[in-house]
Amino acid sequence: MSIRIAIIGGGIAGATLANALVKHVHLDVHVYESAPEFSERGAGIGLSYLALGALETIIPSAIELFKKKAGAVAVGPARIVIGSGPNTGAIVSDISEDSGLAMNRAPLLKTLLESLPPKMLHANKKLSTVKQEDSGVVITFEDGSMESFDAVVGADGLFSTVRQAIVGVGFEATPAGWWDCRNLLPLDQVKARIGEESFEVDREFCWVGDEAFMMHAVVENGTKVQCIIAAMENDPPKTRKRSITRETLENALRKGWLGNPVATGMVELMLDQADPQAYSIWEHRSTPCYARGRLCIVGDAAHATSPWQGAGASLAVEDCVILGHLLGQVASVDTIEAAFRAFDIVRRPRCQGVIDTGLASGQLFCGQNPDVGLDSEKMGPAIGELYTDLDSLDITLHMEDASKQFKLL
Ligand SMILES: Cc1cc2nc3c(=O)[nH]c(=O)nc-3n(C[C@H](O)[C@H](O)[C@H](O)COP(=O)(O)OP(=O)(O)OC[C@H]3O[C@@H](n4cnc5c(N)ncnc54)[C@H](O)[C@@H]3O)c2cc1C
Structure with a gap:
């Protein structure tokens, strides 16, 4: 019998996770989105080559696909310059390395959604409550309807309802x-x-x-x-x-x-x-766990971060690749909890680390690092240090680590 999984939220995280799960025939997956249609608005977005490489383990040729269908182009080089005070105009550094692809959000999401069977996508369904019971998870929607699943993954963003069911009060997003x-x-x-x-x-x-x-x-x-x-x-x-x-x-x-x-x-x-x-x-300064029982959170629902490292969407993609890898190994409902706990063990330190370096980056850029201030010569190396961890993750080892944790639990 198939294992029924609900994904709440059809943004970048929800759509990526659906792609990761749909290829496992033993999983029956449904995505619920509160908006009248699955869509993204607003600014462009960058995805790191690390996240894109991870994505290619579930969508082969994702990079080519984004270039062709979402107008993705290489992230351009940047110049960092002092903007205030006596050193105004001094160049801090020229960053030229090709770190990823930039594209608009709407075609990115459209590309992620188009390979999914329409019957798994449910728009206009705003989750209102989540309740874990012995037999699984019961979710209710604002329209009064109710569904039962073996597990629920919250990809419902900054003000996630699923997050609240997992971590309780006191861990909401804050400025x-x-x-x-x-x-x-x-x-x-x-x-x-x-x-x-x-x-x-x-x-x-x-x-x-x-x-x-x-x-x-x-x-x-x-x-x-x-x-x-x-x-x-x-x-x-x-x-x-x-x-x-x-x-x-x-x-x-x-x-x-x-x-x-x-x-x-x-x-x-x-x-x-x-x-x-x-x-x-706003961000999630601290989060005690990303999973509890048959509930789990991914993307901004788990770890909304300040934009200084430009990494929120990339982290969401990494999450979904790892969770997809774990849920692919779940042979019966009894091991779902172990998969979610393994996800929490490997992903929380990674994502919390990016939240912390994001804050340190913002402070540095705004002249608030006491050792650097607005010294153009000290600032370049200090910036470099804050970005080294971001792209140094080995996603294959990360997946192996997740599997190892899963088997130990
Ligand atoms: C201006 C800006 C620029 C950014 N630039 C970058 C960048 O360059 N690179 C990068 O990596 N990241 C960037 N980010 C961060 C990135 O946009 C987010 O980290 C990423 O979009 C998170 O995706 P998500 O799917 O987790 O959440 P969201 O995009 O918030 O999606 C959540 C989805 O859940 C739905 N939902 C919410 N509540 C419910 C409910 N109760 N029931 C059903 N559905 C629900 C929402 O309608 C939404 O569709 C930027 C963010 C901002 C604001």
């Missing part, structure tokens, strides 16, 4: 200490505001400085520029999203930024939109 605002604008408009100099080299620019950070990256075949201002948030408001004004931006950049014409230009660019919004960056 990480920064907010950011963004605007996607035509190249000519950005050049007119911040000057041609920033476009003389073909790189994205990251401006690091006192209590804030700015980035501009040419995207969409050289036609548009993604502009971002991020700033430290010492007293976060209760809501993640709020309108911002010139005063908000100038206050964020008060510590030595406003003598930099790129910074004053970026302020204008942020205000060149109907209702400029800032979003607090």
Whole structure:
């Protein structure tokens, strides 16, 4: 008899896990998404070659597929520059290594979903409760319907309902200490505001400085520029999203930024939109476990991280490859718990490590590392150190380790 597994959430994590599980004929998998349709909106996203390589163990030729169907291109080189204070303009480092692929979220998700049988995808199904019983897990939806499964995996994002059923109260997502605002604008408009100099080299620019950070990256075949201002948030408001004004931006950049014409230009660019919004960056600072009984969480539901390492989606893909590998070895419902515990044992240190280095990266970029400050010569090596672990994981060994843990439990 097949083992019934529900995946809650049809974002990058849910869709990747469905791909990992669908090839195991002994698993009967269903994905439930709260939105009226399976879709992604918003900014582009980068996937590391590590995550892409892992993905190729479940979707052969994923890299070629993303290039062909999702318009994926190599992540471009970056220049890190001091943006505030007396060293404004000093180059910290030029990063050229080809670390992964960048693409838009919507075609990425579409590509992940298109090989899945439509009968396993259920849109407009918002999970409201999860209850573990002796015989399995009962889930109810906001529309009043109810289903029973042998196991449930929460891929339901930052404010996950499944997470709450696993870890209880006290481990909710909280503000990480920064907010950011963004605007996607035509190249000519950005050049007119911040000057041609920033476009003389073909790189994205990251401006690091006192209590804030700015980035501009040419995207969409050289036609548009993604502009971002991020700033430290010492007293976060209760809501993640709020309108911002010139005063908000100038206050964020008060510590030595406003003598930099790129910074004053970026302020204008942020205000060149109907209702400029800032979003607090939230994360899961600590999580005691990713699994309990027949429940497990993956992706942002397990380990939402600040964006400083650009790694949230890549971690989600790694999770799904490992969990798929483990659930593929589950021969009866009695061993599901062991598979989930093995997942927790191997994945939690990896993902928590990225959350921690993400915070350290944000502090470094905003001049808050006491040993580095805004010293352009010290900052380059310090940045390098914070990114070495990210891509050094050996996914084959990680899978073997997961299997070993599973067999021991
Ligand atoms: C602006 C920005 C830029 C980023 N850039 C990068 C990057 O370059 N590289 C990178 O690796 N990461 C990046 N990230 C992080 C990355 O986007 C996330 O880590 C990743 O999308 C997480 O995917 P997920 O599927 O776990 O969660 P989500 O994308 O949040 O998906 C969760 C899904 O669950 C559904 N859902 C929620 N609640 C319920 C419910 N009760 N019932 C049913 N369904 C539900 C939601 O509708 C959603 O579809 C970025 C994040 C942001 C905000």
